[in-house]
Amino acid sequence: MPLAPGRNLGAPAVVQQGVQSPRPFRGRQARDAGLVTRGVLAGPTTRRLFPDVHVAVEAPDDLRTRAIAASLLVPGAVVGGHAAAELLDASCGPVDAAVDLIVGRHRTRSRPGLRVRQDVLGDDEVVEVDGVRVTTARRTAFDLACRLEHVEAVVAVDALARVGRFAAEELLALRPGARGTRRLPRVVAAVDPRAESPPETRTRLALVAQGVPLPDLQVEVFDAHGIFAGRVDMGWRRARVGVEYQGDHHRTDMVQWRRDQARLADLAAAGWLIIPATARTLRRPDVLAEQVMGALADRSR
Structure with missing residues (x-):
């Protein structure tokens, strides 16, 4: 039984006999819509990723899936960090990286696998990928470069600059004085987006x-x-x-x-x-x- 047009539960195909959705979805919304039962959500056909966020057990257990799942937790939230890079096809983080979720003024706590950040992003710092709001390649590179140790910071900026087609020097002008920006010049000097992995x-x-x-x-x-x-x-x-x-x-x-x-x-x-x-x-x-x-x-x- 497919979802009715206009309903956005984060899942294109949820059925009562089992879950066949390749994307994570909100369990309560699916139940209220009559698409699943509590038994189905607790059964062997689903996997719980975050509170009230589930996915079919056949779905890959990877950073991309967890990023999409996290985006359903808070309306208007934006995925950042390594998870954003993954959705931008600039994979550069460990397979078990936590998902960064930027929630604006919302009060949401971090939990295992989820790092919540309260920050306000500009319209030019957010892009939609596969139905998920993520930080742009440039902003993602800035955040990771300010937070990671030197080698992994260069790894991230190399990958994101290649995909986002921006000059690494542009990061030096973003958010002057923000935490971690003192390490940016050394990172930028070592970047070469021609690296392919x-x-x-x-x-x-x-x-x-x-x-x-x-x-x-x-x-x-x-x-x-x-x-x-x-x-x-x-x-x-x-x-x-x-x-x-x-x-x-x-x-x-x-x-x-x-x-x-x-x-x-x-x-x-x-x-x-x-x-x-x-x-x-x-x-x-x-x-x-x-x-x-x-x-x-x-x-x-």
């Missing part, structure tokens, strides 16, 4: 912190005949040395693995040495940095 940003920052020269990003490589050989996450053009971050899918996805091997062969034929970086090597950035510095020294000779 948080691990790439962490790799770049780890290498630079170990004394490796700042690499260029998304380097396009051509062979001796001018034929495009591939693009490298980060590299040093003169030495023709590159570093590529390889997530688990590069190892477990056979199609991706074959594609990687063919591309690495093309890059090698073009004279490039590619050093792989993984989550494991990032735990020992000194070892990775030693490999890179050794390769740069050998190539320079």
Whole structure:
């Protein structure tokens, strides 16, 4: 039984025999509309995310789902922080990140998985994504940069600046004197929105912190005949040395693995040495940095 037109319970399809909604919904509203019963809400077909906010048990248990659920708690509330970045397709936070909910003057308490903030946002600081009010990419980047430690702040601004297409320097003019703004200049100086994933940003920052020269990003490589050989996450053009971050899918996805091997062969034929970086090597950035510095020294000779 689909929802009647004009009713917004946060769920497009809630039925009494069970819940088939891919989106979170308010339980009491669904009950009052005759779409579910208490038994259904307490049964095995639903999962409770927040007080009176439920979702079908088949729905993914991820930050996006929790963000949509939190947005239903307070009318007019705005999702911020890592949850806003997730909805803006600029994923940059941990999978278990709490949802930031900006509630204006409402008195709502924080609870596990939910961080409530009383703040007043300008109209130009809010955008609607998938039916949810979220802070804009620029405002989200500002909030995270002011709150997170340096590396994760740069990770967040890299991702949000790439998606939001704004210059990191614009953050310096937002809310002068606000808490945490003193750390902004250092964060902004380290940002490069050409990074295509948080691990790439962490790799770049780890290498630079170990004394490796700042690499260029998304380097396009051509062979001796001018034929495009591939693009490298980060590299040093003169030495023709590159570093590529390889997530688990590069190892477990056979199609991706074959594609990687063919591309690495093309890059090698073009004279490039590619050093792989993984989550494991990032735990020992000194070892990775030693490999890179050794390769740069050998190539320079």
